[in-house]
Amino acid sequence: MALRPLDNALPTTPERPKKQVKVAVTIQKQSDLGVNDENKAPLPPPVDATIDYISSENLKALPDPETKIHGLVEGLESKDWTKVCExxxxxxxxxxYHSPLLLPILEKVLLVLVKAMKNPRSALIKTAIMASSDIFNAFGDSLLDSxxxxxxxxLLLQLLLKASQDKRFVCEEADRALKIMVGSMTPLPLVKKLRAYVSHSNPRIRAKAAISISHCVSKMGLEGMNEFGLVSLVQMAADVLNDRLPEAREAARxxxxxxxxxxxENEEQKQESWMSFCQSNLPPIHALSMVKIISSQ
Known part of the structure; x- marks a missing residue:
């Protein structure tokens, strides 16, 4: 006899749908496929290749310099930055060793130095700064010719900028180049060049310019100060004395x-003479600061 289904039997539980599994799919961006994306931040420059920083003492004279000078500009204008360093x-x-051969193309070389210092590669920047030092030593005041x-x-602005940045080995090399520049040139025309930068919007540049000016002034006598203008010089020092950075203030002192x-030097009443000079050419508060500097020595 066939069995009848029970009317009150529990209904069969329906099968639950299977849980969907999420699959991560890597989608390659168009910019990764070589398509330019103008809104994408530029990638950092690639890691510098190994560059030897050769000190001036270890540089050798060139064999057959008369022939090699013709290829120098081409090498400096190369798109290969390692070739530019070389x-x-x-x-x-x-x-x-052969400065007369370099003189006719000196302006082009200086402009290459400027361009190299604007490059993001630190190795190229440092090599250009080192080249600046050797050019200062070789040509001195000739660099100020028309x-x-x-x-x-x-070039001067770039050196002040590089001396003001945070990358230590570049900053130190630029400081060294600025010192060599001051040591190789007549102080008066150089102070005239540097004067504009003690009013720069960047406080670090103001400080570096003030330090270089103080080194120049340390080489000047009364004749040079008179030619620059004693009043202009003391007023500039008074302005820098109130600068934000202590390096600038120390340079002003x-x-x-x-x-x-x-x-x-030839005055009997030295402090009284100095006080009279400052009071005659400066606002009272600045004149007082000048007198205090001397009194505190």
Whole structure:
């Protein structure tokens, strides 16, 4: 006999749907496929190749320099930055051992130095700064001639910028180059070049410029100070004395002390003479600061 289904049997539980599994799919961006994305931040520069930083003492004279000078500009303008570094080191050799051959293309070399210092590669920047030092030693005041003066102005600004940045080994090399620049040039025209930068919007640049000016002033006598303008010099020092950075203020104090020594060298009443000079040419509060600097020595 067939069995009848029970009317009150429990209904069969329906099968639950299977849980969906999420699969991660890597989607390659268009920018990764070589399509430019203007809104994407630029990638950092690739890691620098190994570059040897050769000290000036270890640079050798070039064999057959008359022939090699013709290829120097081409090498400096290369799109291969390692080739530019190599050419910069050759430019250093020309400056140290064959400077007459470099003189006709000196302006072009200076502009290459400026361009190299704007490059994001630290190795290229440092090599260019080292080349600047050797060129300062080799040519000195010749860099202020009409043919190279504008290029020198651009180079000076770049050195002040690089001396003001946070990358230590670049900053130290730029500081060294600025010191060599001051040591190789007549102080008066260099102070005139540097004067504009003590009013720069960047406080670090103001400080570096003030330090270089103080080094120049330390080499000046009364004749040079008079030619620049004693009043202009003391007013500049008074302005820098109120700067934000202590390095700038210390440089201003050095300028004041040197001016005091030069101006009062033949005076019997030295402090009284200095006080009279400051009070005649400065606002009272600035004149008082100048007198305090001398009194505190």
């Amino acid at each position: 050419s910069l080191n050759n430019a250093r050799r020309f400056a140290l 043919t190279t003066s504008d290029a020198f102005d651009h 050095s300028i004041v002390i040197k001016m005091y020594e030069v101006l009062t």
